[in-house]
């Protein structure tokens with residue numbers, strides 16, 4: 447844990463704004479989907495199959511030729527004017543606000559120069575590395591938080607901006623009205639040791655902040671992984687108390703048994719174990735944090751025992767696993783591992799690793815007949831795991847050393863991102879594997895069966911190749927039956943929408959105006975009767991009726 451500077455808590459700053467603090471505008475999108483990452487974004491966006499049938503393109507915005515928006519846009523209604531805005535953040539560290547209705551550019555700011563990342567051999571992501579992870583809005587204060595990658599010339603080594611050792615990460619906080627900084631921000635995260643392994647320093651140039659940010663009260667969580675897997679990195683979670691500005695850092699590969707080298711150029715030299723999730727956010731049940739960890743040294747370099755291990759056993763070195771951590775600031779222990787799951791047949795070598803997908807915490811109205819809470823993981827190993835949220839499953843804890851999960855569903859392809867969930871009309875989950883149709887599974891709890899979810903329908907067409915389709919995201923209109931829509935993006939076809947409840951085994955597609963492709967791993971973002979996506983040409987497109 448690190449306390450930055452003197453205890454001039456941000457809450458003092460915040461408190462002066464309490465009187466002005468606004469209520470949530472119900473049609474806003476202040477974060478990537480929901481806190482649980484179930485991908486049900488509620489019934490307040492005035493969207494249903496009828497309104498969607500009248501959709502047209504309302505406006506579009508173009509950006510600089512090499513600028514990319516991997517971070518998803520967010521939607522917020524300004525309390526000063528009542529105007530709904532779309533907030534964007536790019537790989538050039540440019541943040542912008544647009545009028546949600548007209549597309550008028552309201553404010554633009556380049557926060558800092560982005561890192562020119564030729565030396566990471568990773569330019570397929572973008573020419574420069576700035577903001578990648580989706581920001582989050584602290585609604586009451588109308589402030590967006592996000593991680594910015596930039597550099598300090600000659601900071602650690604000569605060579606100006608380019609050497610990876612001179613790149614750094616900052617946590618920024620900007621007012622949505624002006625895009626100007628909050629007092630006492632930004633915070634620099636660099637040069638911070640991990641709480642669970644002080645050897646492992648945070649070096650911003652060697653890591654990538656990709657998963658969408660998670661805000662729980664005043665605690666902001668971020669996941670970090672590798673930058674095209676180069677360097678001696680180790681995955682980590684950074685938590686910042688926005689009021690006290692205390693920083694906590696937990697690394698996925700800790701302790702004397704974990705791999706460590708101070709040769710920063712060594713590929714996987716730090717043991718890897720990144721947190722990536724194709725950009726999907728860290729999930730929470732309101733208290734603890736859930737995510738997946740990519741492959742790591744422990745698996746790559748050694749012969750792993752196949753002996754079963756319960757998930758509540760403490761491990762210092764985690765990889766290929768679904769993970770639950772907790773942070774109790776008063777304990778003084780920092781971020782602590784609670785529970786984990788690793789598939790009995792994990793495959794780190796064939797690339798079928800588990801870190802390509804995120805974790806979804808389902809609405810607590812959906813319990814098993816034994817009253818267990820449910821969480822769901824998907825990934826590149828072509829399976830969907832239904833977990834007891836309070837007993838993720840450890841390693842080989844099932845019958846005959848199989849997976850100790852509630853249900854395993856075999857999928858037709860690899861998944862990047864996670865599932866979608868529709869909590870109405872009985873409850874459905876959706877999964878969108880590569881080279882396969884979008885599939886819906888109905889919630890079918892039954893005290894005499896372990897089949898919690900049963901295939902209920904598929905889309906008629908298959909999605910394109912792996913690694914490109916987006917996360918199914920669900921809306922309803924005030925929860926009315928029949929109003930549910932599942933939205934997905936595809937790199938060639940753009941934005942697709944389906945009725946949430948399958949009919950006769952088919953997910954029925956709704957007609958939408960043509961959008962020219964979509965960003966890889968994309969997700970549409972919702973405002974008041976409008977849908978925003980980043981298309982395949984890098985434009986921001988607004989669809990709606992008016």
Ligand SMILES: *[C@@H]1O[C@H](CO)[C@@H](O)[C@H](O)[C@H]1NC(C)=O
Pocket residue numbers: 470471472487488489490923924925
């Ligand atoms: C609409 O938003 C309100 C609060 O903003 C929330 O309480 C309610 O559950 C939402 N309705 C639906 C159907 O999602």
Ligand SMILES: *[C@@H]1O[C@H](CO)[C@@H](O)[C@H](O)[C@H]1NC(C)=O
Pocket residue numbers: 503505506962
């Ligand atoms: C973007 O908007 C402009 C102006 O309204 C329009 O002419 C153009 O066709 C739009 N671009 C796309 C790709 O739809």
Ligand SMILES: *[C@@H]1O[C@H](CO)[C@@H](O)[C@H](O)[C@H]1NC(C)=O
Pocket residue numbers: 565566567676677
């Ligand atoms: C990037 O590629 C160059 C040329 O192939 C190589 O010399 C260099 O080591 C690579 N850097 C990393 C970090 O992999």
Ligand SMILES: *[C@@H]1O[C@H](CO)[C@@H](O)[C@H](O)[C@H]1NC(C)=O
Pocket residue numbers: 645646647648678679680705706707708709710715716717
């Ligand atoms: C990578 O190397 C640097 C020194 O160049 C060191 O500070 C850092 O802790 C190393 N990281 C890991 C994860 O081994």
Ligand SMILES: *[C@@H]1O[C@H](CO)[C@@H](O)[C@H](O)[C@H]1NC(C)=O
Pocket residue numbers: 747748749
């Ligand atoms: C794993 O075990 C096999 C068989 O005992 C052995 O040949 C191989 O060298 C071992 N690999 C490692 C990385 O220890």
Ligand SMILES: *[C@@H]1O[C@H](CO)[C@@H](O)[C@H](O)[C@H]1NC(C)=O
Pocket residue numbers: 846
């Ligand atoms: C138990 O697992 C082994 C190895 O995977 C398999 O050969 C065996 O048939 C399984 N036994 C039962 C009862 O499923």
Ligand SMILES: *[C@@H]1O[C@H](CO)[C@@H](O)[C@H](O)[C@H]1NC(C)=O
Pocket residue numbers: 892894895897
């Ligand atoms: C549960 O048991 C009942 C009665 O035996 C049977 O009719 C039903 O099909 C079973 N349900 C499942 C999902 O196995």
Ligand SMILES: *[C@@H]1O[C@H](CO)[C@@H](O)[C@H](O)[C@H]1NC(C)=O
Pocket residue numbers: 949950952954
């Ligand atoms: C489903 O079947 C019903 C009854 O046969 C029919 O009325 C309805 O049109 C069908 N729906 C679809 C989408 O095929």
